[in-house]
Amino acid sequence: MSSLSPPDEPPNNYWKATTLTHAETQPQPNVVVWEKSTWRDYFVLAKPRITLMILMTVAVAIVFASRILDVSVAPLVWICAMVGTSMVAASASVLNQWYERDRDSKMPRTQKRPLPSGRLTTSEASVFGWLLFVAGITLLYVGTNATAVAVSFATWFIYCWVYTPMKVWSWWNTAVGTLPGALPVMIGWTAAGGSIDSWKAWALTSIVILWQFPHFMAIAWLFKDQYSQAGFRMLTREEPTGLAAGWHAVIPAILLVPLSILVLDPNSIATWMLTVPAVLIASLQSWVAIKFLMQRDNVTAKKLLRTSLLFLPAIFLLVVLRWGLL
Secondary structure (H helix, E strand, O other), rough: OOOOOOOOOOOOHHHHHHHHHHHHHOOOOHHHHHHHHHHHHHHHOHHHHHHHHHHHHHHHHHHHHHHHHOOOOHHHHHHHHHHHHHHHHHHHHHHHHHHHHHHHOOOOOOOOOOOOOOOOHHHHHHHHHHHHHHHHHHHHHHHHHHHHHHHHHHHHHHHHHHHHHHOOOOOOHHHHHHHHHHHHHHHHHHHHOOOOOHHHHHHHHHHHHHHHHHHHHHHHHHHHHHHHHHHHOHHHOOOOOHHHHHHHHHHHHHHHHHHHHHOOOOOOHHHHHHHHHHHHHHHHHHHHHHHHHOOOHHHHHHHHHHHHHHHHHHHHHHHHHHHHHO
């Protein structure tokens, strides 16, 4: 028998070896998994939940402006304002994480992000962030107006190149960060044709500015040790008893009560029926903030965080109902 002829009875490992060899000739599933994982990491890097909240802010501002200014906003303006702003916002999130990648690796809450974990490289994140910025600004320029583009650029610039580096050298970073956090209101307002010097637009913007103080003071307290370990200069690190953070949460929360009335501008029974819930929600947030001030611990901080997450969508819904329907 020739040595090249197959044996009459294959050895025990023959079929196993044949199966493995056959598998090697098939498309490798781990390549597909890697591709899906990579795109998922880019998606996570863009912080979709924050982007969604910013889109909600822009949409509310457009509805608010269209009624106040008595204008009809074209579908193209809607699309370009929403998509363009989402790209610029995602760019800011990406470049923020690119800048803070080393410090994020020191915090348990951020260690698993795509950059600290090594799932994406710094060059990949940088290119992705800049592409999003250019595409977003271009879309806003094509579909809206120069003022909306300028506000969007200012929002992106302050967040990336003022607020982000400021986090390591001044506890005032939170106050500065509230401005780019709220300026999407002005993007929506100006995209609809509104003037940047309108007090009504700034009243709505101020709601988002003030809301961020109780929200981020709660976060700063809950993660104060991690922020300190990473070298971030948060107020809870500079004044570790939390008394200053408590007051920074209480005063803005209280101011949101009359400001909510001002923005909703009740002038009928129907509009008062929308304003009363706004006052109740704002008052609830104020009370929870006061409890955090009086008893500064993780329990009260978590309650304040949850309440703040309830307040903003609720007040936005009431604004849309007030100015979109009544």
